Amino acid sequence: MRIRPFDALNKLRSTGDASKASSGSAASAASAAQAPRDAAQIMGVPENELTPNVQRALLTLMGEVDQLRKDTERLRNRVRELESLADHDVLLPVLNRRAFVREVSRAQALAERHGAPSALVYFDLNGFKQINDDFGHAAGDAALHHVATTLTANLRETDSVGRLGGDEFGVVLTLTTVSQAEAKAGELAEMIRQTAFSHDGNELYINSAWGVHPIEAGVPVDSAMAQADAAMYARKQQIKASATG
Known part of the structure; x- marks a missing residue:
């Protein structure tokens, strides 16, 4: 079964979050350093191809995916707010x-x-x-x-x-x-x-x-x-x- 990059990165991000929650700053740093290698393994990138440039690219991609997720959640919240405003009276806390x-x-x-x-x-x-x-x-x-x-x-x-x-x-x-x-x-x-x-x-x-x-x-x-x-x-x-x- 082929694993899509975004699925792999999301899986990695969730495991990384759990690791950060249970460890101190040193463990967090170690987890961040290991993250590109874990991502490469999940995505099927051979160890010998995991150059520093590839590691940096993976870290950048992981950051972009995380930012996209946060932006999407903010947009969803904003849509819910606008829907609520559209349904309510302009003066009173009741429906229009x-x-x-x-x-x-x-x-x-x-x-x-x-x-x-x-x-x-x-x-x-x-x-x-x-x-x-x-x-x-x-x-x-x-x-x-x-x-x-x-x-x-x-x-x-x-x-x-x-x-x-x-x-x-x-x-x-x-x-x-x-x-x-x-x-x-x-x-x-x-x-x-x-x-x-x-x-x-x-x-x-x-x-x-x-x-x-x-x-x-x-x-x-x-x-x-x-x-x-x-x-x-x-x-x-x-x-x-x-x-x-």
């Missing part, structure tokens, strides 16, 4: 609308393949415009952060939170029935209402309206989101009617 719709689609696929129930919750803030008008847009941003952190702190890792635009938020509750989702949405809304957030020395409060719709097989994602939005709007109208009644 595009990424949230993708999570709804995943929950729908789960329902289609396994019949697993999931639910979609829409939240809309009440009094958000008033906070902006009375205390400025920075206070409005603080209100949005308050809602985002309240939602994310009180959901499971399998659930998803997204900002759908303005002061509207969406939540995907996986493996959750409609009745369970309604109970959870009520709890979350109560946490938002009862917990103050601070801005410029002021303790402020904000309320929310919510609506729930099941994520079912065969129901288009846009339709499910529209139905959840409609349920939220109906509840919002009920709240207004109760306040003026």
